Amino acid sequence: MNFLSLFVLIPLLMMLGLWMSRDMKQIRTVAVIGSTLLLALSVYTLVEFLAERAAGNTATMLFTDSRMWYEPLNIHYAVGVDGVSVAMLLLSSIIVFAGVFASWKIDPLPKEFFLWFMLLSTGVFGFFISVDLFTMFMFYEVALIPMYLLIGVWGSGKKTYSAMKLTLMLMGGSALLMIGILGIYYQSGLHSMNVVEIAENGHIPMNWQYFLFPMTFVGFGVLGAMFPFHTWSPDGHASAPTAVSMLHAGVLMKLGGYGCFRVAIYLMPQAATELAWIFLILTGISVVYGAFSACVQTDLKYINAYSSVSHCGLVLFAILMLNTTAMTGAVMQMLSHGLMTALFFALIGMIYGRTHTRDIREMGGLMQIMPFLSVCYVIAGLASLGLPGLSGFVAEMTIFVGSFEHADIFRRVLTIVACTSIVITAVYILRVVGKLLFGAVQNEHHRELTDAEWWERLSTITLIVCVAAIGCFPHWISDLIREGVEPITNLLSQAL
Amino acid sequence: MDYSQFLVMRGEISLLVVFLLIFLIDTFGGQKSLKGLSVAACVLFGLHTIWNIIPAESASAFGGMYQISPIASLVKTVLNIGTLIVLLQSISWVDTPDVKLRRGEFYELLLVTLFGMYLMVSSGHFLLFFIGLETASLPMAALIAINKKDTESYEAGAKYLFTAVFSSALFLLGLSFLYGVSGTLYFDDIAVNIATNHTPLLIATIAFVLAGMGFKLSLVPFHLWTADVYQGAPTQVTSYLSVISKGSAAFALMLILYKVFSLDPVVWQGIMWALIVLTITLGNLFAIRQKNLKRFLAFSSISQAGYIMLGIIAGSAQGMTALVYYVLVYIFSNLAAFGVISSIEHHSGKVGMDDYNGLYKTNPKLSVVMMLAMFSLAGIPPFAGFFSKFFIFASAIHSGFYILVLIALLNTIISLYYYLLVVKAMFINNENEGCAIASFRSDNGSRVSLIVCVAGILLLGIASCVYGYFTDLSLLGI
Numbered sequence: 001m002n003f004l005s006l007f008v009l010i011p012l013l014m015m016l017g018l019w020m021s022r023d024m025k026q027i028r029t030v031a032v033i034g035s036t037l038l039l040a041l042s043v044y045t046l047v048e049f050l051a052e053r054a055a056g057n058t059a060t061m062l063f064t065d066s067r068m069w070y071e072p073l074n075i076h077y078a079v080g081v082d083g084v085s086v087a088m089l090l091l092s093s094i095i096v097f098a099g100v101f102a103s104w105k106i107d108p109l110p111k112e113f114f115l116w117f118m119l120l121s122t123g124v125f126g127f128f129i130s131v132d133l134f135t136m137f138m139f140y141e142v143a144l145i146p147m148y149l150l151i152g153v154w155g156s157g158k159k160t161y162s163a164m165k166l167t168l169m170l171m172g173g174s175a176l177l178m179i180g181i182l183g184i185y186y187q188s189g190l191h192s193m194n195v196v197e198i199a200e201n202g203h204i205p206m207n208w209q210y211f212l213f214p215m216t217f218v219g220f221g222v223l224g225a226m227f228p229f230h231t232w233s234p235d236g237h238a239s240a241p242t243a244v245s246m247l248h249a250g251v252l253m254k255l256g257g258y259g260c261f262r263v264a265i266y267l268m269p270q271a272a273t274e275l276a277w278i279f280l281i282l283t284g285i286s287v288v289y290g291a292f293s294a295c296v297q298t299d300l301k302y303i304n305a306y307s308s309v310s311h312c313g314l315v316l317f318a319i320l321m322l323n324t325t326a327m328t329g330a331v332m333q334m335l336s337h338g339l340m341t342a343l344f345f346a347l348i349g350m351i352y353g354r355t356h357t358r359d360i361r362e363m364g365g366l367m368q369i370m371p372f373l374s375v376c377y378v379i380a381g382l383a384s385l386g387l388p389g390l391s392g393f394v395a396e397m398t399i400f401v402g403s404f405e406h407a408d409i410f411r412r413v414l415t416i417v418a419c420t421s422i423v424i425t426a427v428y429i430l431r432v433v434g435k436l437l438f439g440a441v442q443n444e445h446h447r448e449l450t451d452a453e454w455w456e457r458l459s460t461i462t463l464i465v466c467v468a469a470i471g472c473f474p475h476w477i478s479d480l481i482r483e484g485v486e487p488i489t490n491l492l493s494q495a496l
Numbered sequence: 497m498d499y500s501q502f503l504v505m506r507g508e509i510s511l512l513v514v515f516l517l518i519f520l521i522d523t524f525g526g527q528k529s530l531k532g533l534s535v536a537a538c539v540l541f542g543l544h545t546i547w548n549i550i551p552a553e554s555a556s557a558f559g560g561m562y563q564i565s566p567i568a569s570l571v572k573t574v575l576n577i578g579t580l581i582v583l584l585q586s587i588s589w590v591d592t593p594d595v596k597l598r599r600g601e602f603y604e605l606l607l608v609t610l611f612g613m614y615l616m617v618s619s620g621h622f623l624l625f626f627i628g629l630e631t632a633s634l635p636m637a638a639l640i641a642i643n644k645k646d647t648e649s650y651e652a653g654a655k656y657l658f659t660a661v662f663s664s665a666l667f668l669l670g671l672s673f674l675y676g677v678s679g680t681l682y683f684d685d686i687a688v689n690i691a692t693n694h695t696p697l698l699i700a701t702i703a704f705v706l707a708g709m710g711f712k713l714s715l716v717p718f719h720l721w722t723a724d725v726y727q728g729a730p731t732q733v734t735s736y737l738s739v740i741s742k743g744s745a746a747f748a749l750m751l752i753l754y755k756v757f758s759l760d761p762v763v764w765q766g767i768m769w770a771l772i773v774l775t776i777t778l779g780n781l782f783a784i785r786q787k788n789l790k791r792f793l794a795f796s797s798i799s800q801a802g803y804i805m806l807g808i809i810a811g812s813a814q815g816m817t818a819l820v821y822y823v824l825v826y827i828f829s830n831l832a833a834f835g836v837i838s839s840i841e842h843h844s845g846k847v848g849m850d851d852y853n854g855l856y857k858t859n860p861k862l863s864v865v866m867m868l869a870m871f872s873l874a875g876i877p878p879f880a881g882f883f884s885k886f887f888i889f890a891s892a893i894h895s896g897f898y899i900l901v902l903i904a905l906l907n908t909i910i911s912l913y914y915y916l917l918v919v920k921a922m923f924i925n926n927e928n929e930g931c932a933i934a935s936f937r938s939d940n941g942s943r944v945s946l947i948v949c950v951a952g953i954l955l956l957g958i959a960s961c962v963y964g965y966f967t968d969l970s971l972l973g974i
Contacts, residue, residue: 069960070960070963070964071960071967072817072963072967073887073890075960138877138878138882139877141876141877142877142878145871145876148919149919149923149924152920153923153924159924160920163924164913164916164920167912168912171908171909171912172906175902175905175908175909176905178889179898179901179902179905182889182890182893186894
């Protein structure tokens, strides 16, 4: 059996273990062992992948394995990874690992929480390892539905409304996606669901591409918080419990970007070059609008959720620039945003767990009260506004350099407009940092609060180390991603 | 006459044997043996299912009146499985004081309607088809009204009877036109005769036939009886009506359209297109507002019928496979939902959606089964409903119905909304003060049936061999 299948198998076995667990201790044991194994497995995948590439293997996908599943429709259970998916697997396993520790004291129904959480992880990992359209789509939907109960049962605020809104909007996206996938299948003339095969040998007629490209791009774009389909994101993130916000903003929104990249653009490069301008405008709006909205929020989670809209918009924006540098930057932004937003949500969850409020007007001077958490918050903030040495800088720099490579006025103007988001990001981050951490203490009761426990420290330190690692040593990760992006940009240059 | 022709009707004959045995036990059995009637019925019917599980070869008997094909035989097996689950779920219900006196009738009427459906599925002549249709409908009215002391039950029975008779009349009118156009009632001969003889009367024929079958399938605008009948009938009968009756009617309609009107599919595909859009959309919109779970599932089953029709409109072997597969998955999902509803109704008498608030705290297992059923009906992976929806959409897309599938897909979002409302009630809402459903242990029959349903929901999609097997059979021709 191919070792990539373990990415799906481990979460499933964990679910079995959780189902049989009797008390909190056993649940935690299963969760920790499983998530550590997943982390180890993704590191192993990375090492093996680099070794294989160093040995001169230049196939598009490595470690491929394909088994016939539904013969009448030629559906396979097909797995394989390239540089981009290896990076995404690494990101997902780090966040699942940190998420387990962030929900150490989840209440009520811990067993059910972890069961759903692991089902969500199964979907996420399965999506990143699949190279078959049907399998990919199936895992995509598997990752969506647990969100409903995770937010609805364990969430806070207007949770039932947010959970329903999020589920329906994302399922709406996947409805468009299903049309797109079936259309690609029947129009490519190959009778195949394999992504690489369709990209290399398929010929989807141009008039069909005009119909199918928007379907798939919008379908995945809903999950990538593309304007005007981003409205589920602030409500959903604000109502979700900590670990779910982390996984959702950190990984699940990346499914959207990854899908646009792997399915919409990879399979229909001609339509992508011709229709990119429409979506560039929409994602450009996401970038700036999300940042401005974050400036006026007072709820910590809403601030971060709108900031996610802005940053994920930048991912899609960069992907649509359709050149190697910008797309590499896009994937790095996925990694960077995934890690730092998970860090943000973890910290917000920890602060909320102590102060029982997320309103920045009711808090202040936390630096004196909980120095560890506050320092971590500052680091996350600096990463978000793009301080050199942390991951955000590397990613945004690459994106804007790549976008500016285009010589036409339209793309250059849009790039400059998108660049302004860096300034706006600085505004809302520094506003929160100043008010929340360094301002006067607003509530005298807060003085009695304690700093982070060991599991909280473990969760945040893991994420900070990764953010700093990408920021300080960007080369190995950008090389890894670049070679995953190149087959796609080669197709795009042929299409021109 | 060559009596060996009867051997072709293996399925019908073994069903008749089961019917006769139950009739004999019911008529001549003492008090003690009557107690075991419900279990005996399940066992006998189970044997009948196993006996017929290998599909029959294509054959025809009585000069082409009766025709059997592997796929038709498979449909009978699918119906058998569904009926067996219904019988399991009704074991404890038939022992309740109101029904106890008539439990023999319950089984006899049920098997007679099933016999009628068998005839519909494997007929080669409109006369036999019509006899099957009537045999499937009229005893059903008696079944619906079996709970004599319940006014709603016999109101529902009367409603069903009138609409059934009316739809049969329309259907017969269509047949008489057809006879006028083609001069015969044999399926194969009609197809040949009307190929060279296009008249506007043919369109009227198709319209009447579709209307007649539309009543059976509760397609919009012929759906008005559905909600009241589903609500009024005893839950076991409702579940039988919603899956078995609907599944057989869908296949029978496909049989007519593919065999008789196959040469000019554009005519009926246009009508069908409109019917599907109306059925799915209106069914969904009305389902949102329902508070009684039986009415809720009535509207949900209307919209599900619309999805089933997508397999017919495809007009291909792929569509046929997808349809039979969809019906099988739908049987498991819907019967899981009805199994939970009937268990809860049996123990607490409650069928409102609000009564289910906080059910997970008192009855976790039943809530999980209900949730799986809802997810499967909504088409969420990795449950079977996702696969059946995907395949039925794929078959329609293959025949070029992109817009229709898009409308159907957008409707799945509406349907997801109301299926999630049930999940929300059970898992998220707090239980009602003082009148929550107490925790209880359901009877063994329901437990077995629910385990079978859950196994079906979880495994049918993952195990691709089922769909592959269906494809092989449907490629052999209808």
